[in-house]
Amino acid sequence: MPLEQKKYPVGAHPDLPPPVSTTGPLAWIKTNLFSSPLNTALTILSLWLLWTIVPPFINWVFLESIWDAADRKDCWAQMPNPREGACWAFIIGSFEFFVYGWYPDTEKWRVNLSFIILIFAIVGVLKEKLPGKKYWLLFAGAFPFIAAWLLLGGFGLKEVETSKIGGILLTVIIGITGISFSLPIGIVLALGRRSKMPALSSVCVIFIEFIRGVPLITLLFVASTMLTYFLPPGSTFDLLMRVLIMVTLFQSAYIAEIVRGGLQGLSQGQYEAADSLGLNYWKAHRLIILPQALKISIPPIVNTFISLFKDTTLVLIIGMMDIVGLGRARLNDPYWLGLAGELYLFIAIFFFICCFSMSRYSINLENKLSTGRRD
């Protein structure tokens, strides 16, 4: 307790700094780390865990690691004690394989070009206030088809079989296709489900509920095996294509439910105001209803996109070689046998960067779209 409080005349009280005991680093440490015996114990335990884990990890990843070697024996030969550090030479040496799969060497520029246009398409969609935004969106809408042509060939380009596609390329293809097609399909399904036409709405309900009731892995098995029974005999329908369709449908059902939630969050008054101004169904939805419903839905939508992106690794089970599949295959390579730690850390970092950027973008977008208080 302060012993004496200086008195000021009424109305002339100056701004004073807060008492020392409530600010400053020492106070922060005291209130946040050592406020009670339990808290103190937890702090000490955490410090001990950090101490036992972090230094060896840093040692392994950076200090003792080898970045340039011909194979794992060479790696270990370069260390004071074998296996003391990471052998990043493995990842570096396999990097091209991890990115392109078995895509023919002479055609790899097509993959690179696709990645570059992908970046333009993403920027075109995400960046606001871009001159000619409309054309950017058109371009982004056309992107999947441009990329399909570039990657698979035909129409003047040498054809590449989809079985040659693997690794990060495959992961990104499945992820981007699922994300970009499921959003529009999901929106249409959500609107269909809320439609006043009973036939339309029941078709949508059945579709959504069926898909949501089945694990993705089952749908992938259906894609890889059963679909051939339904197709006319002799017709070949590319496995990658089937997987893309299944993943998109799966994702659409979830997006539909999220968007439906967003639509339900809007007051009836918004529909009535739009109607009373003479806006028809499509204009009302495009200008009034969907912008608001989608805004509410951004966090859960991005959330499912993130899960989808990680779930693409499931295609491994039906024999497609995504980044995890290729990595595991490489682990059996006699030259690089058993470098699992390096591999999975690399894969984890890849997924983390992708998912974390999506998550940051969604937070950024939410902040940008918030317009004053909600009523």
Next chain:
Amino acid sequence: MPENNLSTANAETIISITGMHKWFGDFHVLKDIDLEVKQGERIVICGPSGSGKSTLIRCINRLEEHQQGTIVVDGTELTQDLKNIEIIRSEVGMVFQQFNLFPHLTVLENLTLAPIWVRKTPKAEAEEMAMQYLERVKIPEQSKKYPGQLSGGQQQRVAIARSLCMNPRIMLFDEPTSALDPEMIKEVLDVMIELAESGMTMLVVTHEMGFATAVAHRVIFMDGGEIIEANDPDNFFNNPQNDRTKLFLSQILQH
């Protein structure tokens, strides 16, 4: 003070409702409604809660569908035909109790949206017109703000301006001041009185009896889904005919 004794007799009929019924499921909410509204006429509708006032005016722009009888607005009959409904809606403005502004758009965008997308007015022209109406409702300085940043009274004035931007021939008001704090009611009523003076055809559901006396040509009293009594404000308030009207008036005038 607006002209109260407008010679509505020889004005053109703009809304004509005959033998109209409406049900919500089994509930008979509007019963045999007959109502003629002349161009430039101002009608105040009052009645106890649940009597069907909102439903009646919402039938006029087809926010609710009637099941029997006819409603003709400005020469167009309301039927299932979506084209007719759109035509009528663009001629009839509506102001809601809860304002119903579009929260994701600025005030200016709220105002220009329908002119641009329904009337195909060029953007610059629509914005110029929107600013004129914002001047008229006395909040031009708020045009860049979002609805959530305005007071209730300001929001309701924006909502009125938004409807006016479509140059409607008829304005419907559903308890426009009921959601407002007392000190904001006057600013909205002032805008409505000004609108009345400009000769707009208005149907107003309200319990603001001062407004009714000052502005209305006719006051309509509804109860149980029927129009019980309709008269000019003077006779309506001072010489009510029906017992239910008398009871209602004694109740609301107590406050």
